[in-house]
Amino acid sequence: MRRWARALDRVDRPVTDESPGVPRYLEACAELPRLRGAFAVERAEAAVKREDRLAATRWMDRAVDALAQAGGQETLWHIRLEFVKGEVGRINESANARAQALAIVSRLHSTIHVSPLSSRFAGAEPEAPAMHTVLARAVIDALRQQVRPWGPDAQSVVDMLIRLVEEIPTGLADQDASEELANRLDQNWRLIARALGQLILQARPASLPYPALGLGLEVRHRRWSMMPWELAYRPDTDRLLSLDSVVGPLYRALSAKAVRSGEVSFVQLALNRLNYAKLLLDGELGPMTRRALAAYQKDHGLEPSGQLTIGLRSRLQSALTTEHKPLVVLVRQSPGRQLMSHRGHANTGVDLSRLYRRYGFEVEVVENPTLHGLSGVVRSLISGGRVPSLLHLSGGLRESNGTVAFSFLSGSGEEESYRGYSDDIPVSSMDGLLSTFPNDQVAPIVVLDVDRPRGTAETALHLLQRNAFAGELFSLGRCAAVLGTGLVGREGTQLYEHLVRSLADGSSLSEVITNVRRLGSAPGPRDDLDLGRVLSFVGIALFTNLPWLRLPRRRERGA
Incomplete structure (x- = not known):
């Protein structure tokens, strides 16, 4: 039967x-x-x-x-x-739901998934009520008449966002998609910010989490990764979501499962480094991992439960000290080339190498690199026992074979190819570079520091391209986090001062981006809220499964 x-x-x-x-x-x-x-x-x-x-x-x-x-x-x-x-x-x-909402959900369902992640830790109950709002339900709720506080134009914006994903073909047309969105951001960025906020959240304050891990966005579709989710407005208050103290820091992760697995893998690595076990870094909280946790707890006067808690993870992270200062590999154009091209930090008075050293970092500067030259420097450092904690790439972005590539050169792509020294670095090449890092240490943090072009629309375009590059690089899984920043002018001194100081003082990654975003504006809407400043400060994007991660401290002498 x-x-x-x-x-x-x-x-x-x-x-x-x-x-x-x-x-x-x-x-x-x-x-x-x-x-x-x-x-x-x-x-x-x-x-x-x-x-x-x-x-x-x-x-x-x-x-x-x-x-x-x-x-x-x-x-x-x-x-x-x-x-x-x-x-x-x-x-x-x-x-x-209304028929209109159903039609949009059916179009969205197969292409997009943007969902706030739970604040649940492996082996521990969540600190606060978790959010399980999926995009389809958020759109249904958003399109009901009683929760549309921001006018009828919102529907056209939602349609435009959908069309960018569904109707524009792959390849070079990705540039057309990002240019269209950049122009619309330049024309009316608040309208798009409200549409993005409505896509993320339902308009019910009771559904918002408490600030702990913050709001993790799971973005599965490649083209939606470029979207400036960090600029989203909270629908019920018309405030920037990433600056709202109720929501907490907004970051991007692969999935809720990846967040939990990443936490367990970090704990397994810490137990191995502290000589409590030789665990396979599989991200599974199995019996061998629990036994090693129990042994660590017993040695430190804790109840040997073998359970992973937030406090225990933080304690393990603090125990991972190093003998040396944290090493930063700073990759950039030479100051002379920066001045000639009228872009880069030499034109804004920011000396990143001096700033990093002032806050206790060891710095290895690589100027005007080719991919081969950069790979050689990194391999030499690692073979000598100096594993970089940060890989800071300061340069530009441009189209290369239909995709976005990072560049440290100043001329046009055609001119540099003709002269024989063009060497743009696409995501695949960056992934190959990161594959040389050892697996028994915490993966590096990559900082994508993009030069600011002329004009607000072009700055918005570079932000979208930077996000796309960062999202694709992070999804390959060889770095602990990708921090998308830059796009600043003379105000860059303020941004980099807060960024480097926060990394140096032991702040978590989520705290780092919060410190920088607060420089952008007050959390409430203001008529003089400048898009350029919002893109530079509020638009800083964090891609990570480990929002709580901190750079390891240097071990004190005699310890």
């Missing part, structure tokens, strides 16, 4: 409780509730696929009764039943 029913599903012929043979089958299974429950769960799943809410509800109720009658331990059918319940709830909610 069950095989026959599944065969009918494949030809789109629904099986009801009155279909031939079904009443007799159910009667034959009267004393076998687990079989009845399995059959009902399968029928409910089939109804969900057809979006048949009434049939799914009827079969779901039958499954609940049958599995309750069966008793005993939880089985796979109980788990599948819970999934059905969630899908029926989704169908019910969708059925109550």
Whole structure:
């Protein structure tokens, strides 16, 4: 009977409780509730696929009764039943939304997933209520008449954002997509900021988290990674979301699973470095990891529970000291080339190498590099036992073979190719460079420090390209974080002072970006809020699964 029913599903012929043979089958299974429950769960799943809410509800109720009658331990059918319940709830909610909202959700569902991540830690309960708002529900809620506080133009902006993802083909057209969005940011950035905020959050303050980890955005679609999510407005207050103290710092992560796995991998690495185990860095909190945790807890006067908590992770992080100052590899144009090209920090009075040294970093400067030359420097440092903690790339961005590449040269691409010294660095080459770092140490933090071009629209375009480059690099998994910054003029002294000082004083990555963003503006809307300053300070983007990560401290002498 069950095989026959599944065969009918494949030809789109629904099986009801009155279909031939079904009443007799159910009667034959009267004393076998687990079989009845399995059959009902399968029928409910089939109804969900057809979006048949009434049939799914009827079969779901039958499954609940049958599995309750069966008793005993939880089985796979109980788990599948819970999934059905969630899908029926989704169908019910969708059925109550406006037709316009349903049309947009159906277009978004297959291409975009932007969801706030839970603040749950592996082995520990969350510190605050977690957010589980997915994009589809946020859009449905946003398009209801009663929660559209920012006017009818919002619909056209949402449509424009969707079109950038769905209708513009890949390749060189990515540039067209980013140029269109950059121009719209220049024309009315607040409108897009409100649309982005509505896509992230529902307009109910009760659904917002408390500031702990902050708000982690899971962006799965490559083209949506370029979006300036950091500029999003909180819908119910019309404040910049990334500056809102209720929300906490906004960062981007691969997924909730990657956040949890990254935390466990870091703890495994710390236990290995502290000689408590030789664990495989698999991100799984298994029995060997728990035993090593318990041993560490016992040696430090803690209850040897083997459970991973926020406090224990912080303690392990503090124990990872180094013998040397943290090493920064600063890659840039030479000051002479910067002055000739009228771009770079030499034109704004910022001396990054001196700034890093003033705050206790060791600095290795690489000027006017080719990819081969940069790789040679990094390999030499690592082979000599000096593993960089930071890789700071200060340069420009430009199109290269249909994608965005980082560049440290000042001329046009055609001119440099003709002269034979053009060597742009695409994401794939950067990933190859990062693959040379040892696996038994914390992966480096990459700082993408992009020169500011002339004009606000072009600055917005560079921000989108920087975000796309950073998102793609981070997704390859060879760095602990990518920090997208730059795009500043004379005010750069203030930005880099706060950035380097925050990294040096032991602030977490989320605290670093919060310190920089606060320089951009007050959290409330203001008529004189300058887009250029917002792009430079509030637009700083953090891509990481480890928002709590801090640079290791130098071990004190005699310790």
